[in-house]
Amino acid sequence: MAQPDLQHRILEMKQALLDRGVSLTPRREKLLEVLIASDNHPSASEIHEGVRRYYPGTSLATIYNTIELLKETGQVLEIEFSGAANRYDGRIPDSHPHLICLECERVDDLQLPEDDGSLGEIAKATGYQIVRRRTDYYGICPECQIKQGGAAPSKGGDSTSDL
Amino acid sequence: MAQPDLQHRILEMKQALLDRGVSLTPRREKLLEVLIASDNHPSASEIHEGVRRYYPGTSLATIYNTIELLKETGQVLEIEFSGAANRYDGRIPDSHPHLICLECERVDDLQLPEDDGSLGEIAKATGYQIVRRRTDYYGICPECQIKQGGAAPSKGGDSTSDL
DNA sequence: TTAAATGCAAATTTTTTGCGTGATG
DNA sequence: CATCACGCAAAAAATTTGCATTTAA
Numbered sequence: 001m002a003q004p005d006l007q008h009r010i011l012e013m014k015q016a017l018l019d020r021g022v023s024l025t026p027r028r029e030k031l032l033e034v035l036i037a038s039d040n041h042p043s044a045s046e047i048h049e050g051v052r053r054y055y056p057g058t059s060l061a062t063i064y065n066t067i068e069l070l071k072e073t074g075q076v077l078e079i080e081f082s083g084a085a086n087r088y089d090g091r092i093p094d095s096h097p098h099l100i101c102l103e104c105e106r107v108d109d110l111q112l113p114e115d116d117g118s119l120g121e122i123a124k125a126t127g128y129q130i131v132r133r134r135t136d137y138y139g140i141c142p143e144c145q146i147k148q149g150g151a152a153p154s155k156g157g158d159s160t161s162d163l
Numbered sequence: 164m165a166q167p168d169l170q171h172r173i174l175e176m177k178q179a180l181l182d183r184g185v186s187l188t189p190r191r192e193k194l195l196e197v198l199i200a201s202d203n204h205p206s207a208s209e210i211h212e213g214v215r216r217y218y219p220g221t222s223l224a225t226i227y228n229t230i231e232l233l234k235e236t237g238q239v240l241e242i243e244f245s246g247a248a249n250r251y252d253g254r255i256p257d258s259h260p261h262l263i264c265l266e267c268e269r270v271d272d273l274q275l276p277e278d279d280g281s282l283g284e285i286a287k288a289t290g291y292q293i294v295r296r297r298t299d300y301y302g303i304c305p306e307c308q309i310k311q312g313g314a315a316p317s318k319g320g321d322s323t324s325d326l
Numbered sequence: 327t328t329a330a331a332t333g334c335a336a337a338t339t340t341t342t343t344g345c346g347t348g349a350t351g
Numbered sequence: 352c353a354t355c356a357c358g359c360a361a362a363a364a365a366t367t368t369g370c371a372t373t374t375a376a
Contacts, residue, residue: 025356059358064341080245085340099291112285119300122275127305128262136297137282142290188331222333227366248365
């Protein structure tokens, strides 16, 4: 759970905060730990609960406040949702695609590389100055497929091509 | 403004609603018109204002209600945002990429084709049953670049490769 | 006349903000 | 002692829901 690269990420984030001139309070350090330890892109509320186990008095506003600092320093990727709470990716803070389960709301990283070359082409074709890309794949995760009574996901089942 | 294909889209949407068994009330017909007439992916509130010009008593709840029907019949694409209102694409209701201006919040369709073949590969690689994809490019639109005092967008300027 | 459509207002949810207090360098 | 961190509570904003009424097939 405390893999070396995850520890390294925590150090990176701490350094980024220090470089920005803010102080590393115990609550903030704990927040970084909780964020990085989570396997599933936690929401602000989930981070709050995690921090509260160690600092029960912590308020949600402080969580949002610190997340804002992390966003400003490029140390966390905010995955925005409309009806639901936003989710945060501290392990890989740069834009990358995600898989989102419509059933259980889990968010997984997608490891396949994106075609970054197309960004330049799109800028050229549209005149937009492009800052970042968001790509999400919405579907049903393997666990939820099983729960729904379907056969095993079988790694290559019939993917709907509904889009 | 009332291009033939746009008229056709309205007819398609009406038929889809009828097929679903709901009635085409005047308010709903006007909503379709407003949605399709808008060049810039209107929000529920903007649609509301448009409908209100003809039916002043219309409530926002009715707008949301009808949008929900359109979503259920696959006749509108909802582009969700966290801090801001969701936007709706009735002209092209199937998943396709969008360009979103961080400055003025305009939303443009991106015409470049997406690689749909990769959906199957991703399903195979992850076990997810994939339903749809969302791809958004966030940046600064040509107009806002000019307003910000930069040189003309020049169709191919330095696109930031920040992501 | 039965069910659907609608307006209105309240409720929900997430995130932000204002203000006062306390810790810290 | 001046600033930053923080808790608390209120505010904001978008969307949903409950309920009563009107409309319409």
